[in-house]
Ligand SMILES: Nc1ncnc2c1ncn2[C@@H]1O[C@H](COP(=O)(O)OP(=O)(O)O)[C@@H](O)[C@H]1O
């Protein structure tokens with residue numbers, strides 16, 4: 224904590240902060256229920272991390288119902304230009320001095336506040352009840368805590384994500400120079416799978432991940448079942464000059480559709496070589512996960528397909544269009560059952576093109592948290608690596624078909640055909656890369672792979688029906704295809 228003589232700044236009380244956060248949350252890109260109004264927000268924890276005459280910062284844990292969020296905030300009378308849009312709408316209080324309240328704002332946008340976390344991560348100190356852990360031998364030489372009074376340049380990554388990542392260091396950075404701290408927004412007690420798996424993969428020197436540098440944890444709440452130590456953040460190297468897989472794939476599809484006279488392999492941004500290398504990278508990570516965390520055989524009918532059937536059941540309630548394929552889907556799950564057992568180990572759990580980064584050297588898998596909405600115990604359970612393969616293949620299908628535009632356009636059928644060709648070409652390339660890197664060929668397990676593909680498409684249909692009805696046609700088209708067998 225940075226403390227000067229006395230605090231002169233009056234701060235909003237818990238009720239005012241709660242009201243401000245309730246109004247502010249739905250507009251945050253990391254908030255799951257974007258654009259929905261949220262119920263009352265309770266301030267559960269609040270402690271000062273900077274306390275100066277004209278500048279305060281607090282680490283807040285705020286709860287909406289039973290869900291807890293980490294929200295560091297700052298209070299100043301004026302905001303710097305670079306985060307002048309970060310203010311929270313604090314309502315006036317009832318007390319007479321309410322008019323003198325400073326501006327309360329999103330603390331992670333302010334490099335002076337972010338520097339405190341960076342310093343904690345690099346020197347392993349405590350900050351109030353926050354405890355930092357560092358993977359010592361991995362802290363690069365360049366990364367030292369800032370000197371007293373110094374601020375490390377930082378910016379919040381502007382990507383679509385469910386957490387908030389802050390990059391520290393001068394930019395442009397060379398590899399290994401800048402640090403990225405991902406602040407988990409939604410707090411959950413217990414082991415964080417991202418840190419658990421990345422620790423193991425870092426120790427195993429797996430080349431297709433970004434090594435873990437450290438993490439940050441604290442104890443939240445009281446002594447109830449939902450209370451306890453939980454992870455607030457994790458640090459890794461920032462990978463400069465990287466492109467994310469989704470953007471690369473979309474560029475490739477767009478160029479192919481724009482060049483009606485060229486074959487896929489003649490288009491400059493053909494993705495097949497990358498898809499093959501990506502398949503090899505995923506297989507390498509799977510091998511490392513299996514070696515580090517162990518493998519077991521799961522009976523498909525008892526341990527895998529019940530969850531697929533439950534998923535189908537709940538999706539049917541949201542997307543009546545799936546009804547027509549119900550019999551075929553159930554038959555596909557029964558086919559998977561007849562496989563008997565499947566080799567299972569810890570997997571990525573939420574693999575898609577948006578979770579892979581292409582550095583100048585190689586593909587890197589990021590974000591090992593698993594599907595954010597699933598309970599922790601489920602996310603940590605071993606599963607067939609084919610679930611990850613299916614996730615990536617569904618992502619190829621989305622990339623291929625999402626930009627097709629109006630189906631009534633004169634060349635719509637041709638565009639659809641070329642998009643499907645792109646998907647098939649890259650699906651094969653990915654499978655070849657995966658099989659070639661020593662793992663088993665995913666196509667040798669067609670029944671189980673098809674069951675996972677259907678499961679994913681059914682899940683997507685329910686998601687799209689709720690959140691993006693304009694995209695519902697994408698998973699429905701896939702379900703129709705897959706149901707044909
Ligand atoms: N170490 C890194 N270096 C550079 N960019 C990264 C790094 N880690 C993640 N990213 C980028 O940030 C995005 C979000 O990261 P991710 O870990 O998936 O966060 P979330 O848990 O919020 O989804 C990724 O898709 C990737 O584009």
Ligand SMILES: [Mg+2]
Nearest residue numbers: 384385578590
């Ligand atoms: Mg992610």
